[in-house]
Amino acid sequence: MPALLRAGGRYRLYFRYKGRLSDTFTGFYKVSYNDSHNETRWLASTTFEPNEAHRAFPCFDEPEFKARYQVNLANRQDMVALSNMPRRSVQNMTGVQGWVWNRFDETPPMSTYLVAFFVGFLDSRGTQTANGTPFRVWARPEVMAQTQYALEIGPRIIDFFSSLLEVPEPLPKHDVIALPHFIAGALENWGLISFGERNLLHEAGVSPESRRQQVAHILAHELAHSWFGNMVTARWWKEIWLSEGFATYFSALGANHVDPTWDTLSVTSVTALLRVFSVDSLQSSHSLTFPIDHQTELRQIFDDVTYYKGRHVDILNFY
Numbered sequence: 001m002p003a004l005l006r007a008g009g010r011y012r013l014y015f016r017y018k019g020r021l022s023d024t025f026t027g028f029y030k031v032s033y034n035d036s037h038n039e040t041r042w043l044a045s046t047t048f049e050p051n052e053a054h055r056a057f058p059c060f061d062e063p064e065f066k067a068r069y070q071v072n073l074a075n076r077q078d079m080v081a082l083s084n085m086p087r088r089s090v091q092n093m094t095g096v097q098g099w100v101w102n103r104f105d106e107t108p109p110m111s112t113y114l115v116a117f118f119v120g121f122l123d124s125r126g127t128q129t130a131n132g133t134p135f136r137v138w139a140r141p142e143v144m145a146q147t148q149y150a151l152e153i154g155p156r157i158i159d160f161f162s163s164l165l166e167v168p169e170p171l172p173k174h175d176v177i178a179l180p181h182f183i184a185g186a187l188e189n190w191g192l193i194s195f196g197e198r199n200l201l202h203e204a205g206v207s208p209e210s211r212r213q214q215v216a217h218i219l220a221h222e223l224a225h226s227w228f229g230n231m232v233t234a235r236w237w238k239e240i241w242l243s244e245g246f247a248t249y250f251s252a253l254g255a256n257h258v259d260p261t262w263d264t265l266s267v268t269s270v271t272a273l274l275r276v277f278s279v280d281s282l283q284s285s286h287s288l289t290f291p292i293d294h295q296t297e298l299r300q301i302f303d304d305v306t307y308y309k310g311r312h313v314d315i316l317n318f319y
């Protein structure tokens, strides 16, 4: 029966929506790679930041509109399905042989760009933080030996930030996944952080020492986003230096905690400053708070000024 909506009433909208798995490494995308037996493997993953979530599900794709998400994924039962929150249940799919429904717990309120899901063939190793929160590293079976370093330092960095900031990380699990093909260095999807393999994996005795420091920095940067960006979020992208600048600064604090002999704070203070000088001296530079209105311009804001000029919050004697 059609009826009039009442002003001031609260309504719940239900609708069907069909998205497409993209081939562009953005939105909800699919990608193939060859495994160690030269067999083609497929995975599906998400890259929503800054504004690609609406290609996967209908939403107001702006950071200030936060919502709780309850994700269900249907997939072949020999594949792994992951999302921001722990899996609540898995059930055989009625009428479809060999497929299952994975249902995940509801998320805390979060911006659309932090929502994530993954389906594919990865293995994992797990440990936990000081307060017992599970921390798992996922990678292709053939590179699992290279996950040990991230597994060791991830929980240490979370514990360090939690005690330094006196705010515990609120999510009930942390997954970090190494993807064989990835469009960015890493993405801070809350509870399901994704990395290109080279930014998460390290093999003792094989990888150069510089790779160890790179993994520590990038992992610490993405974990710092829990506090800067995920829990507390800029209303709109023009103020994104508030999360990227702080996350970049805290990546140095996290790396310094992992191994003080690197003298990370001194080194990155200089390298970041020199990096800013070279881009900020150009006519094309911009202020930290950068007016940006059109959705197609959003990617421009993720540049060295935002990350490295923003990073010089340490000049404000924050720490």
Ligand SMILES: [Zn+2]
Pocket (backbone or CB within 6 Å): 188, 221, 222, 225, 243, 244, 247
């Ligand atoms: Zn970041």
